[in-house]
Amino acid sequence: MLLWNGKLVEEEQVRVSYRDRGYYFGDGIYEVFRLYQGNLFEKEAHLDRLYNSLREIKIELKWNREQLSEMLDELAATLGQQDGMLYIQFTRGEAKRAHIFPEVCEAVMLGYCEPLARPADLIENGIEAITLEDIRWLRCHIKSLNLLANTLAKQEAVExxxxxxxxxxxxxxxxxCTASNLLIVKDGVIYTHPNGNLILDGITKQVVKRLAGELDIPYVEQAFGKQQLVDADEVFLTNTTMEATPIIAIDGRPVGTGTPGAVTRRLQVAYVEMVEQVVQKGSSSVI
Known part of the structure; x- marks a missing residue:
């Protein structure tokens, strides 16, 4: 089942117009939610970010937040008690191709769920990364459909x-990173780029910040350069599907000992405990 303009429909009922501004211009935004055993994780925080992105690009919806929240619950229920992800996007709608906003245009909604297991092996053992120049636009705090620069960088990493x-x-x-926030650890202190137009305010990063506070791990939002990155004791990324995943090598060189570090491990344990609480309570709200 898909969520199409406010209604659950079969996939074959969805028809995207060639005049949709999302197709022409990438004129839209999206959000990705994590489901743990059918429970939407950090739903309100994701909704906050979704509505911030809508405001930033001046898209208005005919559905209010309460209605949208209920639709997301209905969509999530179609997956049953599985781990998965929920994707939803809004475009400005259908109009004749022109850069200026149309005078009359109705936002188009599309959402779906699919099973998605936790990437346990990557979370446990870590991944390798490369460094690339950040050539993206200067409004990265908007979760827009314009992801070509991210896609090209991700492809280069894989290659x-x-x-x-x-x-x-x-x-x-x-x-x-291309699809995640980045955090480093030096002498027991976590450092990450402060929120602003150069990065997306990650929901998982918000969770990690809270967990760091509970664990008395110093957490500093401060810009840093490449030398600090390569000199870090630990490096890890955060995002909705990868949770807190260690980066154990950068540009072919090991990070620290080349194995996941102690601070990252403590956060991972606390994260799993938090998820277990959400599942036990059957709650989609913030703990």
């Missing part, structure tokens, strides 16, 4: 035998 690319601006500022 180099890595799982992710760490993006670095021309002024030597390390920002994030």
């Amino acid at each position: 180099a035998g890595a799982k992710e690319a760490i993006l670095i601006r021309s002024d030597d500022t390390v920002t994030e």
Whole structure:
């Protein structure tokens, strides 16, 4: 089942117009939610970010937040008690091709769920990454459909035998990865780029920040350069599907000891415990 303009329908009932501005211009936004045994994880935080992205690109919906939240619950229920992901996007709608916003246009909604197991092996053993220049636009805090730069960087990483690319601006500022936030650990302190227009405010990163506070792990939002990255004791990424995954090598060189570090491990344990609480309570709200 798909969520199509507010209704659950069969896949064959969905028809996307060639005049959809999402197709022409990437004129839309999206959000990805994690489901653990059928429970939407951090739903309200994801909705906050979704509505922020809508405001940023000036798309208005005919559904209010409560209605949308109920639709997401209905869509998630179609997956049953499985681990999975829920994807939803909104485009500005159908209109004659022109750069300027149409005077009359109705937003188009599309959402779906699919099973998705936790990538336990990657979370446990870590991944390799490469560094690339961050050539994206300057409004990365918007979760827009414009992902070509991210896609090209991700492909380059895969072709180099890595799982992710760490993006670095021309002024030597390390920002994030192609599809995840980036955090480093030095002398027991976590460092990550502060929220702003250069990165996406990751929901999993928000969770990690809370968990770090509960574990008394110092957490500093501060920009850093490539030298600090390669000198880090630990490096890990966070995103909705990868949770907190260690990066054990960058550009072919080991990070620290070349194995997942102690701080990352503590956060992973705390994260799993949090997920177990959500599953036990059958709650989609923030713990």
